[in-house]
Amino acid sequence: xxxxxxxxKPWWCQPWSILLTGAAIVAGAWFGAGWLLxxxxxxxxxxxxxxxxxxxxxxxxxxxxxxxxAQTQPQSLQSLQSLQSLQSEQSQAEGQSQPPA
Numbered sequence: 322x323x324x325x326x327x328x329x330k331p332w333w334c335q336p337w338s339i340l341l342t343g344a345a346i347v348a349g350a351w352f353g354a355g356w357l358l359x360x361x362x363x364x365x366x367x368x369x370x371x372x373x374x375x376x377x378x379x380x381x382x383x384x385x386x387x388x389x390x391a392q393t394q395p396q397s398l399q400s401l402q403s404l405q406s407l408q409s410e411q412s413q414a415e416g417q418s419q420p421p422a
Contacts (some may be wrong), residue, residue, distance in 0.1 A: 326389075334380075339380055340377070342380075346373055347366060347373055350365050350368075350369035350370075354393065
């Protein structure tokens with residue numbers, strides 16, 4: 322079985338570090354905006370949350386899904402290519418075995 326995508330990534334690209342970093346960014350936006358720009362706290366935090374949610378969706382959902390598909394697809398592609406080469410060999414063999422008309 323192929324390794325998990327997380328086995329190939331360094332510590333700073335593991336799910337726990339991605340989640341903690343995103344949570345720290347949202348918390349930093351909430352507390353930082355509350356200190357610097359209290360009137361914009363909600364809007365800046367919401368913008369940070371949307372950006373982090375997109376980042377999480379990309380790196381925690383879509384990339385692992387693409388990894389799994391890429392790991393299983395070469396086997397299917399290889400099977401298709403071997404089937405096609407077998408069919409071409411058979412058609413060449415049939416063409417050589419038939420006498421010319």
